Amino acid sequence: MSDVKGRPGQARRERAEATRRKIVDCAYRLFCENGYPSTTMEAIGAAADVAVQTVYYVFRTKAALLREVVETAAAGEHDPPPVAQRTWMRQALTSPDGHRALALTIEHGVDIYARVAPLAATINTAAASDPDIDAYWRGVTDSRRAGMNRLIARLAGHGQLRPGLDPQRATDILVVLYSHETFLGLTRDAGWSVPEYKAWLYETLSRQLLEAKPQSAGATEDLSYHDLLRAH
Incomplete structure (x- = not known):
């Protein structure tokens, strides 16, 4: 009943x-x-x-x-679910391979940027005129940096950061290169495809952040930009 x-x-x-x-x-x-x-x-x-x-x-x-x-x-x-609870983020934060952790973060994080990119002008206009949206977007920006800082802390904790690279400086590099602004500048304005941006970002951040060592093809072989990477 x-x-x-x-x-x-x-x-x-x-x-x-x-x-x-x-x-x-x-x-x-x-x-x-x-x-x-x-x-x-x-x-x-x-x-x-x-x-x-x-x-x-x-x-x-x-x-x-x-x-x-x-x-x-x-x-x-x-x-x-919150980003921190999504499967790919848990895998990135628990992978023993720093290149794999970075590769997963780029694969799925850039897809987020691609879906939000058409809203960029709307968000900027709204934030300039609506305090609620301005506060919300500042919170998104702060949360993004906090998430990237967790990834850097995980890499540093496993001794995988480039020797001599301070974790705070590493976070700064990651936040600036892996940003909505850089994504839009290279995809919307310069005409790069999303996989091209992912491949460039992975190679650039690998050099900037990670200790120099041969990269395993397994770090990216199941990801959308693998075939665009230069042979190492």
Whole structure:
């Protein structure tokens, strides 16, 4: 009997979740196409085929909706787990091979950049005019640096950093080269493909961060940019 009573409530929750996801997906498309000021909650509601009141009920503000759009785009899925809990990040932080740890981080981290890249102009415009988005994006930037610092600490703890390289300096190098700005400069502005950027980043960071030693082909052989790497 309890199972029968629970079904209507479950159906309502499923419909609500489907509506939420549809709103997010439509908002992503409109933010990418039209930017932040021109993408109204009314336009998002129309694209999602729901009343504007529904959009406000679910997300309250356009800033809150943009935050969820960014989080969903970054993860490539709705309701994603935190980055630190994703399989590839756990593998990167536990791999005994520093090159493999770096290779995995680049493979999956750059994919995040690629999904968020179409929102770059929207995020910058919104951050300049909306304190909530500005605070949110600063938090994203801080979290990204903290994650990179954990990777450097793991490499340093296993004696895999280049001799004489201070971990703080290593983090600075990683943050600047492995950034949204560098990604956009080389892919959007210079026309590089995403695998080309990954291959360049892997080779550059390997030289800048890791101790000099022969690299195992196994570090990258199952990754999208392996065939673009120069023979070592």
